[in-house]
Amino acid sequence: MARSDRLFRLLHCIRSLPQPVTAARLAAALEVSERTLYRDIDALRLAGARIEGAAGLGYTMIEDIALPPQTFTQLEIEALVLGLGEVQFRGDTALAEAARDALTKITATLPDRQQRQVTHAAGLVRRWDRNPDSAIDxxxxxxxxxxxxxxxxxxxxxxxxxxxxxxxxxxxxxxxxxxxxxxxxxxxxxxxxxxxxxxxxxxxxxxxxxxxxxxxxxxxxxxxxxxxxxxxxxxxx
CATH class of the missing domain: 2.30.30 (SH3 type barrels.)
Structure with a gap:
């Protein structure tokens, strides 16, 4: 895997995994050694990413260089959570995964207060029976x-x-x-x-x-x- 692709995946992993996320967990997700992982973290920091933490403590994304800042009203955040939540239940496996990734990326661009609103949204989508995947791709x-x-x-x-x-x-x-x-x-x-x-x-x-x-x-x-x-x-x- 090219290093640029690996750094992009590393950003996504730090965004999406429960934080603080350990170096061991990140290295396993990227299929690299922890030594390589530490070098990649340093490279992202040099590029401008604000990543707090250290070896043995885990890492937390404070400011993401890959995504522009976004601002939404509280009601718009509710609409995003509901809409993408519905896709996760109604869509096929690939579409559901894309919806989860999209919400993760959007959330990563929000200020701390609005990130908490996403996590604790007033409206949530739950389905007891998820639509089975079609035999057709x-x-x-x-x-x-x-x-x-x-x-x-x-x-x-x-x-x-x-x-x-x-x-x-x-x-x-x-x-x-x-x-x-x-x-x-x-x-x-x-x-x-x-x-x-x-x-x-x-x-x-x-x-x-x-x-x-x-x-x-x-x-x-x-x-x-x-x-x-x-x-x-x-x-x-």
Missing amino acids: LAIIRQACWDECALDICYTDRSGRDSARRIYPLAVVYLQERVMVLAWCCLRDDFRHFLVASIRAHRLSEESFRPRRVILLRRFMAQMRARAGGGGVPAPP
Whole structure:
């Protein structure tokens, strides 16, 4: 691992692990010796990071050079904690981990008083049953949306019939008890909703539909709004 990458990871570990965090814990997380860890701490301090502590005592981040200072109102902090907390329960494993990391990074930029508000927020999200991870890798679907790359999928419809489809994925939608992919279906030559739980297989194709995603998504959302008065979201194929 390049030293610059290791220093970035070290900053993240000091932010996210319970403080003060020992050199042994940090060295284990980075898979380096404690001697290397001490040198890296010194390098961060020379770069401007305020890290208190010493060998045998543990380290605490006082001021983070990697993140700009942020200011939020108390209500905005509540919204961040609730929103990112919901993602941790509703999202797949990768998205949940990203939400935890995002909250850690945001918290690290706040003054001490507001950091305490994050830790002791009045609103918290708790779910007794976390949504199980799908057998389908949602990261591939998200990447296809971002890259505007067509997906080839094997899909089982409501009648139990399997079909091969090429779709242009536009967005992943998290509903109350299910996750859907909004897409343009090349087989039907129309917009469709696909239940993620009914996608049996998927792979990225070599076809790009750039730069049509934003245009198609706007048209799709306009259709959904027009249908909302007559029964809401249409059933998936």
